[in-house]
Amino acid sequence: MNWGDHAACRTEEPELFFPTGTTQSALDQLIQAKSVCQHCPVTSECLAWALDTGQRAGVWGGLSEEERDRLRREHSHTVDTGTCLITVHAGQAAAAPSRPLLTIRAAACRRQS
Numbered sequence: 001m002n003w004g005d006h007a008a009c010r011t012e013e014p015e016l017f018f019p020t021g022t023t024q025s026a027l028d029q030l031i032q033a034k035s036v037c038q039h040c041p042v043t044s045e046c047l048a049w050a051l052d053t054g055q056r057a058g059v060w061g062g063l064s065e066e067e068r069d070r071l072r073r074e075h076s077h078t079v080d081t082g083t084c085l086i087t088v089h090a091g092q093a094a095a096a097p098s099r100p101l102l103t104i105r106a107a108a109c110r111r112q113s
Contacts (some may be wrong), residue, residue, distance in 0.1 A: 003049070008032075008040035030064060037040040037062035 004010065009017060019029035021051065037043055037059065040096065047061020056065055073109070 003042040003045035006042045007046060008036050012036055017060075031058065033059040034062055034064075 004081065016029060017033045020025040037046075040046070040062070045061075045062050047063060047068075048061075049055075050060030050068060055068070058065065060068065
């Protein structure tokens with residue numbers, strides 16, 4: 001079976017995960033989409049797929065396009081296998097690192113030298 005068969009979003013309207021703009025309505029939509037992801041059993045697989053396939057729009061794996069871009073910039077590195085391991089922390093702090101929110105493997109997050 002495909003991970004998408006187990007996704008919490010499969011019964012939601014797809015438009016929910018593609019808010020446009022920065023209005024309060026769009027921000028509320030983003031929060032609502034992310035709340036669906038919080039209860040999803042395949043968030044890691046979804047996020048890895050979004051990174052691997054270069055999804056630029058929408059909420060995937062509980063992250064917005066801006067958050068995925070930041071994740072690629074700040075937390076990716078190349079390893080010999082061509083994949084990278086990304087650990088996402090909720091509320092990172094230099095002095096007191098937080099417990100990992102999720103860890104994924106993705107092929108497309110390699111940083112170009």
